[in-house]
Amino acid sequence: MKIPQWADVLEAHSRISGLVHRTPVFSCRSVNKIAGCEIYFKCENFQMVGAFKFRGATNAVLSLDSAFAEKGVATHSSGNHAAALALAARNRGIKAYIVMPETAPHIKQAAVAGYGAQITFCAPTLEARETTLERVVSETGATFIHPYNNFDVVCGQATAARELIEESGPFDVVMAPVGGGGLLSGTAISVKSMQPQTMVIAAEPVNADDACRSFKTGVLQPPLKPNTVADGLLTALGPLTFAIIRKYVDDILCAEEETIIRAMRIIWERMKLIAEPSAAVPLAVILENREIFEGKKVGMILTGGNVDLERLPF
Amino acid sequence: MKIPQWADVLEAHSRISGLVHRTPVFSCRSVNKIAGCEIYFKCENFQMVGAFKFRGATNAVLSLDSAFAEKGVATHSSGNHAAALALAARNRGIKAYIVMPETAPHIKQAAVAGYGAQITFCAPTLEARETTLERVVSETGATFIHPYNNFDVVCGQATAARELIEESGPFDVVMAPVGGGGLLSGTAISVKSMQPQTMVIAAEPVNADDACRSFKTGVLQPPLKPNTVADGLLTALGPLTFAIIRKYVDDILCAEEETIIRAMRIIWERMKLIAEPSAAVPLAVILENREIFEGKKVGMILTGGNVDLERLPF
Known part of the structure; x- marks a missing residue:
């Protein structure tokens, strides 16, 4: 299996740069205070079509x-x-x-x-x-064009983390949520190519923890009736994304549903950003694991902002 | 009555600049398409405390x-x-x-x-x-410290329009909502000092149209049971803000409640920004007066993002 290299990401980045927004990176004092660490959000909710995809x-x-x-x-x-x-x-x-x-x-x-x-x-x-x-x-x-288990798709998703590090790095940790793993594997390639000493920690809902189980066992696990408010994270890893994640990701941590909803609300209320539930999972992981992130400088991909306003979880 | 001059605004700006965020200016193709003009939103929802105030x-x-x-x-x-x-x-x-x-x-x-x-x-x-x-x-x-009928408060509010023009001007029109008139009068001073040929058009809810009536009659009119979703615009003009508005503002246009709610929803869904109802009134005015704004380049102060998520109007 051919895994994307850093040169492939750079090529992808120059290929797409005229068509894709270079989204801003936001940080918020009151969120940092709540989280106990310094977080830089790469705002892919402002990307075309409202998501990093x-x-x-x-x-x-x-x-x-x-x-x-x-x-x-x-x-x-x-x-x-x-x-x-x-x-x-x-x-x-x-x-x-x-x-x-x-x-x-x-x-x-x-x-x-x-x-x-x-x-x-x-x-x-x-x-x-x-x-x-x-x-x-x-x-x-x-x-x-597979949504994530595709060489070129992974290279494209990797460009978000590259921009984040260029703009606000270096980081102690970079985080992304994981569903099918396209964003996570791209993020991991960029982080480990640019700053090998930076940790890559993925975030997943407890109620859709197949990536976490696959990562811990080393064997691709099927989703078991995933049921989460983070509806972008219901999919399972593919062979390509799993291989990249095993190679480059340091850990996958899970968060409970109520923490995901609380994290989403913090982003809405404190940052005035519309973020979809999936985008809030990394912050939820921090809220449930404060000791791991205490005082650290964290880069985070805020994946998207496509939410049905008629069906908010709060 | 002493009316702030451009020099007072410049002095205010250097006085506050270390403490106040220089907020970003956003533009959105799909909003421009809906509105029929090119709008640049000065995102004061990202200001400290969530508002230009x-x-x-x-x-x-x-x-x-x-x-x-x-x-x-x-x-x-x-x-x-x-x-x-x-x-x-x-x-x-x-x-x-x-x-x-x-x-x-x-x-x-x-x-x-x-x-x-x-x-x-x-x-x-x-x-x-x-x-x-x-x-x-x-x-x-x-x-x-009066919330708007205060010389120094007006000078401070004026700094938002200055940054907007510096970053994305020149504009054909600059818009702000009007309640007590602190933001509007400050905005008008900055616009007419920097680019006298630019129009300043204020936006007010039909259901709280005292500033519009005052402007048209030349006599300060009391609010008549104002009742609008734009709860930041319930207040009446003060003598200072009215004097500045009569001198510098070109027009005050009103929007219906349902258009204000529609405009707010457009900002939320298309721009992924949390904007309070008052912040959506200028866009609502454009939606109800397309012929006036057709093809124009419009600067707009997006006033704030403090919204009770339990009581959304949609």
């Missing part, structure tokens, strides 16, 4: 040879990756085919359609998603 | 001679000015006496107390506030 999708779309590109790209997702891929494809002037469960919220369908993607609906099961995607790919010749 | 309060506190300062400062408010004055006083190491209605939300009491201010509660009427404040002032010798 646009980095990886853009790099993947731009990395395609033109013979492949002209047939378009495809994926199955109802979340941020679908919107990110749709916009990245539009920016290159190619088609995006998105397979979505027919139960996906209307607002997400509208966002993806608004970027000009062609949506194919399927039953809300993983099997239906996969068979529908296979059919779409064979009919169109489009290239499947 | 900290600029004016800090300037007023730092402008006091030490003989006055050592007796402290006082005001009556349950809102952002109370928190701003409390923190500004603490920063100078002097006392702040805040008169607050006993019905003020617990969270606001806690914020003011957290900054070390001494709170005196009173009945929730204007008369009770004023008599209680008079008593506190006569007992302590503290200086009353």
